[in-house]
Structure formats: structure tokens, C-alpha cells
Amino acid sequence: MPSGGEATPLSALLGGFRLSGQTWCYADLGPGSGFSVPSGPAVVFHAVLHGTVRLTCPGSGTAELGAGEAAAVLTGEAHALRLTPDSAAPTLEFLREERGADVPPAFAFETAGGVVARVLSGRLSVELPAGASRTGLPSLLRIGAAAEAPWAPFVRSGALARAGIGPGGCALLTCLAETIIVATLRAEPNTRQFFAAERPDPIRQALQLIAGNPSANWTVERLARSVGMGRSNFAAHFTAGVGRAPMEVVAEARMEQAAQLLRNGNLKIAEISELSGYGSEAAFSRRFTRYFGTSPSQMREAARARSEAPTPPPAWRPLLSGRRTKDAATLRRLGAPGAPPKG
Structure with a gap:
């Protein structure tokens, strides 16, 4: 990078951002379902092809993404995509490591009752400009569907879904994802700070x-002291950088931990309250209900009902409701994994 205070041209910074890898897949989500992605060194890209999902990333809160929208987790944090706040989110193991796929496979989550959302996800290795660090990048980069955005033709028109069709689909998707992320970063006013040494x-x-x-x-x-800052300075910088106050983020992390314990364990609610940092079960239950819109006991009952419910016989259901589009018919003729099944 230039020295002596000379600013690096933005094209040099963005040109040094490179993605590689061929680990792409589709995730079909049925009612009340979701999936999670473990932490790791990769950039993870998600594009919603159909329906609406909630992407939760520690430190970045929850982003609701509809069809034609995308997001990239740039710094490798563990995160989850759910249809509802209390949806189960088992790990999508395919995204745990590099797979080297040619055509994206499809994975189904609780789809016996029909497919209500489809997400295209990729796990990609990243190369940054010389001297830059991932620690400066935003954890969650949201890629909206605004018509005037330079990346809109890729995420709104079905170009990503079509790109995954046939041999070489994963390589093409990686190229498109890099282009979309670079275009989004270019529009961010703080991009130079993102790539600081x-x-x-x-x-x-x-x-x-x-x-x-x-x-x-x-x-x-205590948080300020742990990172070597004064209380007021830390609180101001934290709120400006994260968009929420430190204790709001603490409360969110505790709620997500509590929900995981409720869905996957047999601990009493009082025990979960204590493990989540709340001395009072009543205070815990009030906070939990405000955050998720459902009480701890209701979330546990819903999780148990899902696990105990008999699996109905398989039935073909259309991925998209209403009249079929020309694109969907073309996908079916090609036998593409991204195509909705024929009704």
C-alpha cells in the first residue's frame, strides 16, 4: 500500500479482494425449519431464491432477507438462517469445509409439508489486498434488492439460479458472488477503513x-476494561460500530444460547435461566418472550412436537405457487437442481 499518507486507489483495494472455491448448494426449507453454518476461515454467501428467511449473526443481529436479496458473512462467524425465531437450525455439514463441487447439490430441511423458501449458499476462500485484515471487514454484508443497485441484475433476475445449472455451475457462481460483493463494498462509504492494515x-x-x-x-x-478502553469511549465506539449498545448484544447472545438449550436439551427452564446469566427465572422468561415473541415453555413444546411428529408420506409440491414461469420450465427440461419440481 502507498506510504506517506497517500491513499490507495479504491480499485486497487477492491481488485485485491478475491474469492475462490466451488462449495455451493441449495437449501430447501419447510415450515418452521432452518439451518446453521459453523464458524471458519471462509466467506459464506447466501442468496434467497424464494420465500423469506431470518439470518442471525452474533454481533450483527438479525437480517430479514426476501427473494432477490443476499448477504455475505465476511469474517467467518457462525450464523443461522431460520424461517421463524424459534425454528430449529441444524448444521448444514456440506458448508463446513471445501467440497470442490461442480453442480450445486440440494439439501432439504423439514420439507414434508412443502417448500416455503429456497436459499443458494456458497462457502468460499478469500484473498485480501496486501496488508489488509479480515478483522476490519463487517461481519455481515447485506446485499439488498434495490433496482438501482449495480448488482441488482444478478440477484433479482434469477441469474444466480440459472448460473448453477449444468457443469461448471459452481465456478460461475463464485465469479458472480465476487462481483456482487465487490460492487456492494464499492458502494459502502467505509470501504477504505474495512481494508485498513x-x-x-x-x-x-x-x-x-x-x-x-x-x-x-x-x-x-468490564467489557471496556477487557479490551483496554475506557468505559465511555468503548460504549460510544461499540454502539457506532455495531449499531447497538454493548448490553443489547450481550442480551441477544444469551437469548440465542438459551433457545439452543431449550430446543436441544432437557434442562429445566430455571437451569437454563441461570446458565444464560439470569438470576431470576421470571426476568429471563420476560426477556425471552420479548425477544422471540414466544415463551421458553412454548418454544420447548414446539421443538418437542416437531421431533415427535410422525413423518407423512412424501408428496410432490411445487416450489413456487401460482403460474409457472418460462424460466422454471426451462430449468426442469435441463434437469437442474435449482428447478422447482413439476406439479
Whole structure:
């Protein structure tokens, strides 16, 4: 990078952002379902082809993505995509490591009752400009569907779904994902700061501390002291960088941990309350209900009902309701994994 205060041209920064890899897949989501992606060194790209999903990433909150919208988790945090706040989100193991696929396979989650959302996801290795660090990148880069956006033709017109058809589909998807992310970063006013030379990031350190132990007795002062900052300065920088106050993020991390324990374990709600950093079960239940819109006991009952429900016989259902489009008919003729089944 240029020295002596000379700014690096934006094209040089964006031109040094490279994605590689061929790990792409489709995820078909049935009612009340979802999936999660474990943490790792890769960039993970998600494009919603049909329906609406909620993407939750620690430190970045929850983003609701509809058809024609996409998002990229740039810094490797574990995250989850769900249809509803209380949806189960088992790990999509295919995205755990590089697979080297040629055509994206499809995975189904609780689709016996029909497919209500389809997501195209890719796990990609990233190369950054010289001297840059991933710690400066935003955890979650949302890619909207605004018609005037330069990337809109790729995410709104079905270009991504068509790109995955046939041999070489995964390679083409990676090229498109890189183009979409670079175009989105170009439009961000803070892109130069994103690619600043590597340095300790106290706000990211604080987010990692929270994610690593949500139930700890965190206070703003304790978090600030842990990353070597004063309380007021830390609180101001944290809120400006994350978009929420430190204790809001702590509460969110505790709620997500509690929901996971409720769905996957047999602990009493009082025990989960204590493990989530709440001394009062009543206070925990109130906070939980405000956050998820359902009480802890209701979430547990719903999870048990799903696990105990008999599996109905398979039935073909159209991926998309209403009149078939010409694109959908073309996908079926080609036998593409991205095509909705014929009704």
C-alpha cells in the first residue's frame, strides 16, 4: 500500500479482494425449519431464491432477507438462517469445509409439508489486498434488492439460479458472488477503513468475548476494561460500530444460547435461566418472550412436537405457487437442481 499518507486507489483495494472455491448448494426449507453454518476461515454467501428467511449473526443481529436479496458473512462467524425465531437450525455439514463441487447439490430441511423458501449458499476462500485484515471487514454484508443497485441484475433476475445449472455451475457462481460483493463494498462509504492494515480491533475483541461466554457477568465497564478502553469511549465506539449498545448484544447472545438449550436439551427452564446469566427465572422468561415473541415453555413444546411428529408420506409440491414461469420450465427440461419440481 502507498506510504506517506497517500491513499490507495479504491480499485486497487477492491481488485485485491478475491474469492475462490466451488462449495455451493441449495437449501430447501419447510415450515418452521432452518439451518446453521459453523464458524471458519471462509466467506459464506447466501442468496434467497424464494420465500423469506431470518439470518442471525452474533454481533450483527438479525437480517430479514426476501427473494432477490443476499448477504455475505465476511469474517467467518457462525450464523443461522431460520424461517421463524424459534425454528430449529441444524448444521448444514456440506458448508463446513471445501467440497470442490461442480453442480450445486440440494439439501432439504423439514420439507414434508412443502417448500416455503429456497436459499443458494456458497462457502468460499478469500484473498485480501496486501496488508489488509479480515478483522476490519463487517461481519455481515447485506446485499439488498434495490433496482438501482449495480448488482441488482444478478440477484433479482434469477441469474444466480440459472448460473448453477449444468457443469461448471459452481465456478460461475463464485465469479458472480465476487462481483456482487465487490460492487456492494464499492458502494459502502467505509470501504477504505474495512481494508485498513491489520491492527487489534477492540470492538471485535469484545464481540468475541461475548460470543465465547454469553452468560458471564458482563457490564459495559468490564467489557471496556477487557479490551483496554475506557468505559465511555468503548460504549460510544461499540454502539457506532455495531449499531447497538454493548448490553443489547450481550442480551441477544444469551437469548440465542438459551433457545439452543431449550430446543436441544432437557434442562429445566430455571437451569437454563441461570446458565444464560439470569438470576431470576421470571426476568429471563420476560426477556425471552420479548425477544422471540414466544415463551421458553412454548418454544420447548414446539421443538418437542416437531421431533415427535410422525413423518407423512412424501408428496410432490411445487416450489413456487401460482403460474409457472418460462424460466422454471426451462430449468426442469435441463434437469437442474435449482428447478422447482413439476406439479
